[in-house]
Amino acid sequence: MNDFEEMASVGGKICPIGQATVPAIDRGFLYGDSVYEVFRIVDGVALFLEDHLQRLANSASLVHMDISDSRDQLLSQIRATIKATRAQPTRQLFIRLQVSRGVGPIDLYPPAGIESLTVILVKELPTFKEQLYSVGIRLSVSKVRRNPSDALDPNIKGGNYLNNILAITQVRNEVGVDDAILVTSDGVITEASNSNAWFVIGGKLLTPVRGNLRGITKRHIHRAVEIAGQTSDEADLHIDLIRDASECFLSSTTRGIMPCSELTLEDGTMLNFPAGGGEMTRLTQKAFAEYTRSYIANNPQNTLLC
Numbered sequence: 083m084n085d086f087e088e089m090a091s092v093g094g095k096i097c098p099i100g101q102a103t104v105p106a107i108d109r110g111f112l113y114g115d116s117v118y119e120v121f122r123i124v125d126g127v128a129l130f131l132e133d134h135l136q137r138l139a140n141s142a143s144l145v146h147m148d149i150s151d152s153r154d155q156l157l158s159q160i161r162a163t164i165k166a167t168r169a170q171p172t173r174q175l176f177i178r179l180q181v182s183r184g185v186g187p188i189d190l191y192p193p194a195g196i197e198s199l200t201v202i203l204v205k206e207l208p209t210f211k212e213q214l215y216s217v218g219i220r221l222s223v224s225k226v227r228r229n230p231s232d233a234l235d236p237n238i239k240g241g242n243y244l245n246n247i248l249a250i251t252q253v254r255n256e257v258g259v260d261d262a263i264l265v266t267s268d269g270v271i272t273e274a275s276n277s278n279a280w281f282v283i284g285g286k287l288l289t290p291v292r293g294n295l296r297g298i299t300k301r302h303i304h305r306a307v308e309i310a311g312q313t314s315d316e317a318d319l320h321i322d323l324i325r326d327a328s329e330c331f332l333s334s335t336t337r338g339i340m341p342c343s344e345l346t347l348e349d350g351t352m353l354n355f356p357a358g359g360g361e362m363t364r365l366t367q368k369a370f371a372e373y374t375r376s377y378i379a380n381n382p383q384n385t386l387l388c
C-alpha cells in the first residue's frame with residue numbers, strides 16, 4: 083500500500099503540503115526576498131548535501147540575510163518532515179528548503195533583527211516525460227535577455243525567478259518548445275531557465291563560465307568526467323559558436339543529465355542534435371551515474387531518512 087504523503091514544514095510546524103501557508107506580509111511572498119535549495123534523497127541519502135547547505139549560506143550572504151535556524155535545526159526540521167511523509171527508504175525524494183527573510187513592515191529595507199522563516203517541502207522526485215531522455219528536450223534561444231550579473235548575481239539562488247519565467251513563457255508560447263536558453267545582451271549564452279547548459283563544440287565538452295548559477299550537478303559532472311578520463315571545461319560561449327555544436331544537454335538536480343534534440347536560434351535556424359544524446363552526452367550520463375552511485379555508498383552520514 084502506498085501511504086506516502088507530501089508534507090511541508092513552516093517554521094518547524096509540519097502539515098500536509100496543500101495546507102502549508104506563509105503570512106501575507108512575509109517578505110518572501112511580498113518581494114521574493116528569500117533563498118532556497120532543492121536537493122534529492124536517493125536510498126535515504128541526501129545527494130551532495132554539503133554543497134547545497136553551503137550554497138544556501140552563500141545565497142543568504144549575497145543578499146545580506148541572516149538565517150535564524152542553525153544548520154542542525156535545519157537538518158532536524160528536514161528529517162522530521164521526511165519522517166512525516168512515511169516515505170520508504172527506497173523512494174527518491176525531492177526536498178525544497180526555502181528560507182524567507184521573514185515577516186516585517188511593508189518596506190523594502192529589511193528591518194534589523196528580523197527572524198527568518200524556514201519552509202521545507204518534501205515530495206517524490208518529479209518524473210520527466212520519458213521522451214525527454216529517449217529523444218531529448220527541445221530548446222529555443224529566448225528573446226528575453228538574461229538580466230545582467232552586475233544587477234542580480236546569478237549565484238543568488240533566490241525566490242524571484244521572473245526573468246526565467248518570462249524566458250520560458252516566451253519560447254513555449256511563441257516557438258512551441260520545452261525550455262529557453264537565455265543569452266546576455268551581448269549574445270553570450272548563460273543557461274536554461276532552471277538548469278545549466280552544455281555543448282560539444284569541436285569535440286570539446288563545454289559549459290558557460292559566466293552569467294549562470296554555479297550548478298551543483300554541473301560541478302559534480304566536471305569531477306565525474308575527469309574520473310572517467312575525459313575532459314570538460316567552462317568558457318564564454320557566444321551564440322555564434324553554437325552553430326558548430328554537435329551535441330547539447332542540460333544538467334540540474336531534478337533532471338540529472340537531459341539530452342537536447344534541437345535548439346532554435348533567434349533567426350529561426352534550428353540546430354539538430356542526436357536523438358537520446360550523442361556519444362559525449364551518453365558518456366557523461368554514464369560517468370555521472372557511476373559517480374552518484376559511489377557518492378551515495380560513501381556518504382552514509384548524509385542519511386536523512388532511516
Ligand SMILES: Cc1ncc(COP(=O)(O)O)c(C=O)c1O
Nearest residue numbers: 276277278295297298299334335
Ligand atoms: C537558474 C538555474 N540554473 C542552474 C540550475 C542547476 O543547478 P543544480 O545543478 O544545483 O540543481 C538551477 C537549478 O535549480 C537553476 O535554477
